[in-house]
Amino acid sequence: MNNVNDMNIVWLNDVNSGDVSLVGGKGASLGEMINIGLPVPGGFAVTATAFRRFLDETQIADKLFKFLEVNVDHDKELKKAEKEAKGLVLSTEMTDDIYKDIISAYKDLCKQEGKEVFVAVRSSATAEDLPGASFAGQQETFLNISGAEDVVLAVKKCWASLYEGRAIFYREKQGFDHSSVDISVIVQVLVDAKKAGVMFTSHPSTGEPKTIIEAAWGLGESVVSGGVSPDNYVINNKAKKIIEKVISSKEVMHIRDENGGVIKEAVPEERKEKQVLLENEILNLTEIGQIIEEHYGAPQDVEWVINGNKIYIVQSRPITTINNASESGVGASEESPEEIILEGIGASPGIGSGGVKIINDISELDKALEGDILVTKMTTPDMVPAMRRVAGIITNEGGLTCHAAIVSRELGTPAVVGTKKATKILEDGMVVTINGKRGIVYKGIIKKAAPSEDADQVVATRQKIITATEVKVNIDFPDLADKAAATGADGVGLLRVEHMILSLKKHPNAFIKEGKSAEYIGALTKDIGEVAEAFYPKPVWVRTLDAPTDEFRSMEGGIDEPEEDNPMLGWRGIRRDLTDVEHFRMELRAFKNLFDKGLTNVGIMLPLVQHPSELRQAKRIMVEEGLKIGTFDLGIMVETPGCALTIEDFIEEGLDFISFGTNDLTQYTLAVDRNNGNIAHLYNEQHKGVLKLIEYVIQKCKRAGVKTSICGQAGSSPEMARKLVEFGIDSISSNIDAVSDVRESVARAEQRMILDSVRNNGPDAI
Numbered sequence: 001m002n003n004v005n006d007m008n009i010v011w012l013n014d015v016n017s018g019d020v021s022l023v024g025g026k027g028a029s030l031g032e033m034i035n036i037g038l039p040v041p042g043g044f045a046v047t048a049t050a051f052r053r054f055l056d057e058t059q060i061a062d063k064l065f066k067f068l069e070v071n072v073d074h075d076k077e078l079k080k081a082e083k084e085a086k087g088l089v090l091s092t093e094m095t096d097d098i099y100k101d102i103i104s105a106y107k108d109l110c111k112q113e114g115k116e117v118f119v120a121v122r123s124s125a126t127a128e129d130l131p132g133a134s135f136a137g138q139q140e141t142f143l144n145i146s147g148a149e150d151v152v153l154a155v156k157k158c159w160a161s162l163y164e165g166r167a168i169f170y171r172e173k174q175g176f177d178h179s180s181v182d183i184s185v186i187v188q189v190l191v192d193a194k195k196a197g198v199m200f201t202s203h204p205s206t207g208e209p210k211t212i213i214e215a216a217w218g219l220g221e222s223v224v225s226g227g228v229s230p231d232n233y234v235i236n237n238k239a240k241k242i243i244e245k246v247i248s249s250k251e252v253m254h255i256r257d258e259n260g261g262v263i264k265e266a267v268p269e270e271r272k273e274k275q276v277l278l279e280n281e282i283l284n285l286t287e288i289g290q291i292i293e294e295h296y297g298a299p300q301d302v303e304w305v306i307n308g309n310k311i312y313i314v315q316s317r318p319i320t321t322i323n324n325a326s327e328s329g330v331g332a333s334e335e336s337p338e339e340i341i342l343e344g345i346g347a348s349p350g351i352g353s354g355g356v357k358i359i360n361d362i363s364e365l366d367k368a369l370e371g372d373i374l375v376t377k378m379t380t381p382d383m384v385p386a387m388r389r390v391a392g393i394i395t396n397e398g399g400l401t402c403h404a405a406i407v408s409r410e411l412g413t414p415a416v417v418g419t420k421k422a423t424k425i426l427e428d429g430m431v432v433t434i435n436g437k438r439g440i441v442y443k444g445i446i447k448k449a450a451p452s453e454d455a456d457q458v459v460a461t462r463q464k465i466i467t468a469t470e471v472k473v474n475i476d477f478p479d480l481a482d483k484a485a486a487t488g489a490d491g492v493g494l495l496r497v498e499h500m501i502l503s504l505k506k507h508p509n510a511f512i513k514e515g516k517s518a519e520y521i522g523a524l525t526k527d528i529g530e531v532a533e534a535f536y537p538k539p540v541w542v543r544t545l546d547a548p549t550d551e552f553r554s555m556e557g558g559i560d561e562p563e564e565d566n567p568m569l570g571w572r573g574i575r576r577d578l579t580d581v582e583h584f585r586m587e588l589r590a591f592k593n594l595f596d597k598g599l600t601n602v603g604i605m606l607p608l609v610q611h612p613s614e615l616r617q618a619k620r621i622m623v624e625e626g627l628k629i630g631t632f633d634l635g636i637m638v639e640t641p642g643c644a645l646t647i648e649d650f651i652e653e654g655l656d657f658i659s660f661g662t663n664d665l666t667q668y669t670l671a672v673d674r675n676n677g678n679i680a681h682l683y684n685e686q687h688k689g690v691l692k693l694i695e696y697v698i699q700k701c702k703r704a705g706v707k708t709s710i711c712g713q714a715g716s717s718p719e720m721a722r723k724l725v726e727f728g729i730d731s732i733s734s735n736i737d738a739v740s741d742v743r744e745s746v747a748r749a750e751q752r753m754i755l756d757s758v759r760n761n762g763p764d765a766i
């Protein structure tokens, strides 16, 4: 095996950018950077030849690629292909020569380092990161591996990850032949990073000569996975000057586990708000970034780590998003008015461009692909998987608090709702841009405006603001818990269980009928537990089921849901659980499991109560299920004028908190259906009638020592937040994207009140 292309193993310092077909994009770029003298941790690559040899010598290739012949637009087929292909790779034994070569290379690496080294084992696909396509994050990486056998196992897992569903989907859509994409695996000394992050050597959307650095504590995992809000520094490349710094609240970090693998833990209190990078580190990184950009002749997306005072570069690839207007973001340029084709309600901020896909029926959902604009009469809960992948959503019906609006805000997908006629005016394949903040749909692709040059002159540093009024976050999907926690919110003011239940695909009563209650309770325990752990010890108020009958009918076993003329006024909320007690008991058993696990930060919130007897009955059933009233937060949502006006009777019944569900409180006070786009102009959460009810309840609760909060959409409005602070509310729970604006508004309102008090009564007043 003298020819390098025949080798199973090559050392990183022996390769360069010409070796993509041998060591993949990542390996070639690391070798290239080592060769121009940049600080890159040493290691070797298990070559693409080794992978190809594995396929040939074990004769699994034909079978493997046959598994991939599926329609990738069908989720089920794609999942099946993934399962079969990965399973085949993992269960096929590695041939002897490859096995021995990996073991011996790892031992040599240990010898070079003078100890048994911990390594990062990273996939490097041979078609990776071409200028027009980023395969970023599609294949696996295993950090902190040690011991020859474990390294071999990790290599095998990297090979298998070439057949992850998302990778199969992406290759198919980008026109790559599966059998022509091989994989190399990089085994590289792991730097025990104390700080890590990413760096764009030019602005990632406008291409301006500005370096953007994101930094967080610990290994790079938290930044790359989006699990933490990193510090953000902007540097003017020409002037070599830091022009903006945003210091975020960094709640979690990933660190090496002494026994291998990586663990996530809370950032120590004193480092949460602290600036991660020193000024000289920022400038040194920028300089390295410029060397890399110059060397490659194109802006780069670089991953870096720092241990002690040494910077290491662990990855560099071309930025693939510059001038790509389909990226969602803010700041669209002023378009000429004739380009506007449709208007509605701006329900989820951001700009999204793509081809229209009209979905008339749930069976057509697979049509809406990544990067498309999903257009439909009104979204339903079963559309959530598509709502995650598309670039934007447009609906005929709905208002700010309809299902489509709530879900798309949480998923971060731009949305315009209540356009009345989107499905008539738009046509499949038409290219449009939506502005989810202003509620406008434009024809074609609208380019984002370049930020003004003046911005360079400003040096802005933002620290997390501490407010007396707590600012919490609403959440519906457990997989977004880390993202929600990264906002630094003071807890979860509303965790809706409906989406967890809908994602089980089977109606709760079907679980009961089939004698599978334990399975249902287990799933609820797991999903709620995920959120409770991400926020522990901050409070997480979980709302018991509040699903209108129409939303559950399409689930397996949901056929018995009653047909109601007006589901909004129907069998939902606590009234449903109190007549379908078996379901309520299952929820309570899940809560009991969580309390038994020590997740005492979980609180229970009852929706749509209108009479104190409902609270009384619910408490009785809780006691029957072994829950100890008084050991956890128990509260109700104030969503009906009846409840608001008789709040004293509820207080008498005994409760720890109330939370305003203004989405419902508004519709029931003003007689305006929150889902009806025709009357959306009348829907006003700040109507004097609604505000009076809120103020009245806060006053009564304050006197009785009951905590007050809000979790309706109104809590995400900075203007409403100001009013609520003036009323004396204890906490405000808003959408993930609104937490920081609301916090700012709360702080301003609190300071205004202190200032007014001093002005009126002198400094002794505070």
Ligand code: PEP
Pocket (backbone or CB within 6 Å): 401, 494, 496, 546, 639, 660, 661, 662, 663, 664, 665, 711, 712, 713
């Ligand atoms: C509300 O009514 O304000 C609320 C938060 O609950 P939902 O939107 O789920 O009805």
Ligand code: MG
Pocket (backbone or CB within 6 Å): 607, 639, 661, 663, 664
């Ligand atoms: Mg409600």
